[in-house]
Amino acid sequence: MPTKNPRVNVVVEPPLYKVMYDLAANGGVSMSTLARDLIREALELREDIALAALADKRIKTFNKKSALSHEDVWK
Numbered sequence: 001m002p003t004k005n006p007r008v009n010v011v012v013e014p015p016l017y018k019v020m021y022d023l024a025a026n027g028g029v030s031m032s033t034l035a036r037d038l039i040r041e042a043l044e045l046r047e048d049i050a051l052a053a054l055a056d057k058r059i060k061t062f063n064k065k066s067a068l069s070h071e072d073v074w075k
Helices: 014-027 031-060
Strands: none
Touching: 014 031
């Protein structure tokens, strides 16, 4: 049965393959599902890192005297 989702082929070293195989077997999922979930998790971690860097940059320019209050924002 054809799938609507795009495919990606990935080549990994044998030790990494064994770890992935064991994780998939222990989790009762396919290697493809495990790879998808690991990629998704890695992308979320990178997004968190980027957002933290943005927050660090913005906090340096934060001025409490000119900031809007919660009430002012939601009027």
